[in-house]
Amino acid sequence: MDKSILILLSFILLSCSSKKEEPPKELPLIKAELIAIKENYIAGDSIVLKFKTDVAAPNIKLHLKNAFGTILLKSKLSHNFLNFYIPNNFTRKAGECHWKLIQEKTTLLKGGFSIKTTAPKGTKIETYFGPRSITAGNNDFSMLIIAPTDIYDNTVNPGTEVIIKSQFLETISELKVPTNNLIAWHNVRSTLKSGRILVTSHCNETKSKELTTIVFPSNATDFSISTSSAHDFADGNQILHLKSDIIKDKYNNVVSDGTLVTFMIKDQKGSSLFTIGTTLNGIVKARTLHPSEASNWKIQAFITGAAESSIIEVNFRTAIADYSVHFSKGNRNIDIGPFESFMKQLVPDGVLVQLDIYDSEEKFIETKKTTTKKGSSTFFISPEYLPNGNYKLVFKAAGITKEFTKKIHGY
Amino acid sequence: MAIKLNKTIYRTIIIITFIGLNALVLYGIGAAWAFLNTGADRTSMLHLEVPMDEVYRPNLEWINLDNPGRPIEEQTVGEITNDYMNAWHVRNIAYKKNDYYGIEDFYTDSARTRLYANIDLNVKNDNWYKRTTLNHKSDLDFYSADGTMVVFKDYNVEEYQEIYQGEQLLFTEKDTTSYHVMMLLEDGFWRIRHLNEIPSIADTTKTEPRNITKNIKKIENLKGINYYPKDSPWDTFGKRFNDTIIRDDFKIIENMGLNTIRIFIQYEDFGKSRVNYKKINLLKKILDAAHDHNLDVLITLFDFYGDYDVSNWTLTHRHAQEIVNAVKDHPALLAWDIKNEPDLDFNSRGKLRVLSWLEQMIENIKKWDRNHPVTIGWSSPEAGVELAAKVDFISYHYYREIHKYKEAHNKLRSIVPTKPKLLQEYGMSSYKGLWNLYRGANEEGQLEYYKEMQKTLKEENIPYMFWTLYDFEKVPSSVAGSLPWKTKKQHFFGCLDSLGNKKPAYYELVSKKESNP
Numbered sequence: 009m010d011k012s013i014l015i016l017l018s019f020i021l022l023s024c025s026s027k028k029e030e031p032p033k034e035l036p037l038i039k040a041e042l043i044a045i046k047e048n049y050i051a052g053d054s055i056v057l058k059f060k061t062d063v064a065a066p067n068i069k070l071h072l073k074n075a076f077g078t079i080l081l082k083s084k085l086s087h088n089f090l091n092f093y094i095p096n097n098f099t100r101k102a103g104e105c106h107w108k109l110i111q112e113k114t115t116l117l118k119g120g121f122s123i124k125t126t127a128p129k130g131t132k133i134e135t136y137f138g139p140r141s142i143t144a145g146n147n148d149f150s151m152l153i154i155a156p157t158d159i160y161d162n163t164v165n166p167g168t169e170v171i172i173k174s175q176f177l178e179t180i181s182e183l184k185v186p187t188n189n190l191i192a193w194h195n196v197r198s199t200l201k202s203g204r205i206l207v208t209s210h211c212n213e214t215k216s217k218e219l220t221t222i223v224f225p226s227n228a229t230d231f232s233i234s235t236s237s238a239h240d241f242a243d244g245n246q247i248l249h250l251k252s253d254i255i256k257d258k259y260n261n262v263v264s265d266g267t268l269v270t271f272m273i274k275d276q277k278g279s280s281l282f283t284i285g286t287t288l289n290g291i292v293k294a295r296t297l298h299p300s301e302a303s304n305w306k307i308q309a310f311i312t313g314a315a316e317s318s319i320i321e322v323n324f325r326t327a328i329a330d331y332s333v334h335f336s337k338g339n340r341n342i343d344i345g346p347f348e349s350f351m352k353q354l355v356p357d358g359v360l361v362q363l364d365i366y367d368s369e370e371k372f373i374e375t376k377k378t379t380t381k382k383g384s385s386t387f388f389i390s391p392e393y394l395p396n397g398n399y400k401l402v403f404k405a406a407g408i409t410k411e412f413t414k415k416i417h418g419y
Numbered sequence: 420m421a422i423k424l425n426k427t428i429y430r431t432i433i434i435i436t437f438i439g440l441n442a443l444v445l446y447g448i449g450a451a452w453a454f455l456n457t458g459a460d461r462t463s464m465l466h467l468e469v470p471m472d473e474v475y476r477p478n479l480e481w482i483n484l485d486n487p488g489r490p491i492e493e494q495t496v497g498e499i500t501n502d503y504m505n506a507w508h509v510r511n512i513a514y515k516k517n518d519y520y521g522i523e524d525f526y527t528d529s530a531r532t533r534l535y536a537n538i539d540l541n542v543k544n545d546n547w548y549k550r551t552t553l554n555h556k557s558d559l560d561f562y563s564a565d566g567t568m569v570v571f572k573d574y575n576v577e578e579y580q581e582i583y584q585g586e587q588l589l590f591t592e593k594d595t596t597s598y599h600v601m602m603l604l605e606d607g608f609w610r611i612r613h614l615n616e617i618p619s620i621a622d623t624t625k626t627e628p629r630n631i632t633k634n635i636k637k638i639e640n641l642k643g644i645n646y647y648p649k650d651s652p653w654d655t656f657g658k659r660f661n662d663t664i665i666r667d668d669f670k671i672i673e674n675m676g677l678n679t680i681r682i683f684i685q686y687e688d689f690g691k692s693r694v695n696y697k698k699i700n701l702l703k704k705i706l707d708a709a710h711d712h713n714l715d716v717l718i719t720l721f722d723f724y725g726d727y728d729v730s731n732w733t734l735t736h737r738h739a740q741e742i743v744n745a746v747k748d749h750p751a752l753l754a755w756d757i758k759n760e761p762d763l764d765f766n767s768r769g770k771l772r773v774l775s776w777l778e779q780m781i782e783n784i785k786k787w788d789r790n791h792p793v794t795i796g797w798s799s800p801e802a803g804v805e806l807a808a809k810v811d812f813i814s815y816h817y818y819r820e821i822h823k824y825k826e827a828h829n830k831l832r833s834i835v836p837t838k839p840k841l842l843q844e845y846g847m848s849s850y851k852g853l854w855n856l857y858r859g860a861n862e863e864g865q866l867e868y869y870k871e872m873q874k875t876l877k878e879e880n881i882p883y884m885f886w887t888l889y890d891f892e893k894v895p896s897s898v899a900g901s902l903p904w905k906t907k908k909q910h911f912f913g914c915l916d917s918l919g920n921k922k923p924a925y926y927e928l929v930s931k932k933e934s935n936p
């Protein structure tokens with residue numbers, strides 16, 4: 009029992025002791041001398057740093073630093089020589105490499121060596137080309153950047169020559185650009201003609217793959233349009249075809265397929281209609297319905313922000329000369345029609361008929377709308393809605409207005 | 420008997436098994452429940468960039484943005500700077516933890532293999548590094564037309580690293596290296612493609628010469644006080660900040676014939692690496708008030724800061740930089756005290772680490788403010804020898820036996836004869852009560868203490884700052900803990916009591932006019 013208390017007590021006492029900083033051991037510093045080093049190495053060479061020391065010292069380390077980081081190497085000891093084998097990832101990185109010889113916490117010696125790129129062993133090429141689509145003309149360009157490296161991914165020496173070739177139609181051009189700031193670069197200027205420019209580059213006999221930039225036509229220039237139709241009657245049924253000539257940019261390239269064109273139509277009342285189409289081989293086609301009353305249309309096409317067409321005028325003759333209105337059932341049932349077109353044929357379904365109702369004091373009450381079916385149309389004015397009395401009824405259809413004052417009664 | 424014992428054993432086994440099974444089932448259900456409630460945060464789908472501002476903020480300056488490729492946009496400069504800093508940060512962290520984490524976000528395939536190879540070697544050798552970079556000066560060489568490649572030089576990168584073997588810090592290294600960098604924009608990240616070392620350029624920026632003689636002269640004749648407001652000790656810039664009270668206090672101090680106050684800026688209170696401008700305004704108010712009452716101000720930075728870790732150096736730099744730049748031209752500013760009693764952290768944080776932090780902070784503050792001296796408020800005269808060559812004057816505190824004071828001071832003077840030595844804190848609590856078993860000094864004892872101390876100081880012509888103006892009713896637990904026998908003393912160091920009445924010692928601390936012509 010006493011023993012266990014003693015043990016417990018000693019544990020408590022032990023756990024109470026604070027960790028004191030140990031005074032650094034004064035080890036005699038060894039004398040070391042660098043005996044084998046070259047000023048310059050080639051990336052990939054095996055590098056061994058050899059030091060000669062006055063005593064055989066086991067606990068000596070070599071601290072190495074390059075652009076990518078630091079490591080601490082243990083030595084291979086043989087008698088009074090210290091050999092440090094520099095690992096691959098340091099020997100393969102071109103550039104400066106700094107070392108420090110460390111005993112415990114003291115730097116004994118320090119120095120550095122530089123590693124050169126190993127261009128003769130082979131070159132790798134990275135190319136960056138962009139933007140990959142440009143517009144024809146004198147303003148735009150694609151930039152070709154070549155970043156050649158040696159086989160260990162070290163950037164080649166500044167001033168290394170890179171040959172750039174580019175092809176457009178029949179011309180193939182070639183130029184030499186030296187690397188600077190890790191890269192060689194060249195602006196491939198746009199051409200006046202649309203098409204594809206192919207580029208390639210090579211450096212130290214290593215070829216890059218083929219790279220392409222597409223020269224798209226530049227902005228469209230002004231163009232003209234035309235219309236065609238089966239007849240010029242305003243029957244609300246036929247289709248009016250709108251068509252442009254071949255739209256080109258200022259360098260005579262046909263604009264890209266799919267260029268959006270908006271046709272704006274203004275009639276004699278100032279109302280606007282529009283229809284759109286996209287180009288194919290430079291030609292845009294669009295269509296719209298004939299009006300259902302005599303009209304005078306002014307049509308112009310636009311490519312937003314780029315070009316516009318000439319204005320053309322289209323006239324439509326009236327197709328419906330007149331129509332009759334027939335009242336029945338206490339003037340509550342109104343039959344309008346038949347509507348006859350330019351050859352006395354019944355008009356196609358869907359001609360708009362509008363009825364405006366005013367009371368006896370000319371006060372507007374309501375507008376009713378319907379469309380023709382089989383050449384005619386019908387309104388029924390129900391008594392729940394409109395009480396008996398005198399009303400002015402105004403009919404509008406096919407541009408013809410008819411006015412009646414009727415006493416609506418009964419039913 | 421045996422059967423009965425057996426029965427008991429069986430019973431016990433059955434009951435324990437039952438309880439055990441139940442526990443297992445409950446644990447199983449709990450684990451399943453916990454599993455179903457975990458999972459990736461939905462926002463992680465957006466791949467939002469993690470803001471890295473608060474972990475690593477070295478000073479980066481673009482000295483040139485002209486380049487033959489394409490004019491660079493401000494937005495892109497910001498993105499490149501950010502990701503370049505991130506690249507350094509993840510690399511520092513990777514070398515600290517010997518872990519690949521984060522590398523692939525900021526290094527391209529070919530570049531990251533080099534880092535991985537280094538990390539693997541370090542794991543094998545059981546080495547790791549705490550690294551940080553302090554300054555970058557970047558010079559743009561090339562920005563590609565399609566905006567996906569940039570080449571720049573990063574000149575004179577100040578790197579600091581601590582090299583560890585296992586748990587042991589082997590040595591520290593500070594060097595300046597310049598780099599040639601190529602970065603590519605991939606998946607929305609600017610990633611380092613090439614990183615080459617290049618020769619550094621001579622720093623041609625002209626620095627104005629330091630001019631601190633006037634303030635050093637002032638320090639030699641310093642008579643001062645460590646100041647906290649009565650109702651908000653250790654929290655000068657808190658919610659209870661009231662400049663009317665502070666002005667009244669300064670009037671008292673001025674009337675006592677003193678010429679300097681020492682105030683404390685807390686690291687967290689001032690907003691860490693992003694200094695709160697409201698706090699700066701309060702600081703300026705205090706300086707204005709001091710100036711109106713002919714008092715100089717010694718500002719102690721980094722109060723309540725205890726982490727000297729290399730990884731956070733850049734954050735403390737930005738903190739100090741903003742404060743120093745904000746008030747360095749104020750006429751009331753006397754000097755900068757970098758840290759209060761950092762030697763007390765030597766044991767817990769490691770002496771080397773604390774000293775390294777202090778050393779580079781001294782250098783920085785000297786760089787940012789060319790006209791004010793820099794010091795460190797050591798807790799004892801013995802610690803005053805540390806970094807004595809770096810500070811402009813030596814400050815130390817003394818709360819020990821009065822008769823040993825002169826000896827301690829003279830010892831310091833013999834080691835560091837040239838620089839002024841300021842007794843930055845001393846004093847005596849007038850608490851004598853239950854908690855110190857009636858062993859302390861009462862108000863008379865305090866008077867005796869100051870009588871003798873002031874005599875010595877006058878004889879030896881030592882500049883001094885005593886602790887403090889008021890007795891404090893409340894002392895935060897972060898100062899002296901919450902144990903009454905430790906903290907009680909802290910309440911009674913004033914020369915005025917907590918109601919503002921003059922204690923006997925007050926009259927001793929009033930500086931006689933004839934000694935202050």
